Amino acid sequence: MSTIHFFVALLWYLSCSELEAKSKLRYLYYRNITYTYNPNHFTAVNIYTTEEDQAVQIEIAVSHNITKDIWLEFLVSMKPLNADKYQNVFNFNLNGCNLLKRSSGPGGFDIVKKWTTNLLNSGSRPITCPVMKNNYTWTILPSKRYGVYILQMEGFYRLVFNVYLKRSKRTELLMNTSTVSELIYKYK
Numbered sequence: 001m002s003t004i005h006f007f008v009a010l011l012w013y014l015s016c017s018e019l020e021a022k023s024k025l026r027y028l029y030y031r032n033i034t035y036t037y038n039p040n041h042f043t044a045v046n047i048y049t050t051e052e053d054q055a056v057q058i059e060i061a062v063s064h065n066i067t068k069d070i071w072l073e074f075l076v077s078m079k080p081l082n083a084d085k086y087q088n089v090f091n092f093n094l095n096g097c098n099l100l101k102r103s104s105g106p107g108g109f110d111i112v113k114k115w116t117t118n119l120l121n122s123g124s125r126p127i128t129c130p131v132m133k134n135n136y137t138w139t140i141l142p143s144k145r146y147g148v149y150i151l152q153m154e155g156f157y158r159l160v161f162n163v164y165l166k167r168s169k170r171t172e173l174l175m176n177t178s179t180v181s182e183l184i185y186k187y188k
Helices: 003-015 018-023 096-104 111-121
Strands: 024-037 042-050 055-062 070-080 087-095 134-140 155-166 171-187
Touching: 024 042, 024 055, 042 171, 070 096, 087 096
Parallel strands: none
Antiparallel strands: 024 171, 042 055, 055 134, 070 087, 070 155, 155 171
């Protein structure tokens, strides 16, 4: 079996396990959210949980137009309930403006594109590049139907999300967020 077949089979299993999904529901609870932001670019940032810790509300006030491309670093780590430490699941580091362009146009299946589109559709205003001075809000809602896509194993998930600008010889951090979430199975 080639490497590509293995990864396709693994992706299919992780995202489409209907037999298991019908016998138990998965719930994702946000246990801890921390964040910092650069006051040179934001007048206020507020990130908090709602709906019994199953949804996240994000409120951002951008203080001026940000004309440079924003960059996004996203890391997901996982720790099973019986484990002692987190293991990295995946890590993305990409140009946010290019991602916004990709998520607004047609194309094939791309999980990052799907997540971005879902997040942008949950907000009060569309975000574009350049990022305009404005107030933005998004709500990350509880998992639908049988639970969370991709994240299938019961345990703790740590999500780290950094937003930054690339300068000629350095990077300038705009926002750093981190959350610990717990994925729990509840049998029907």
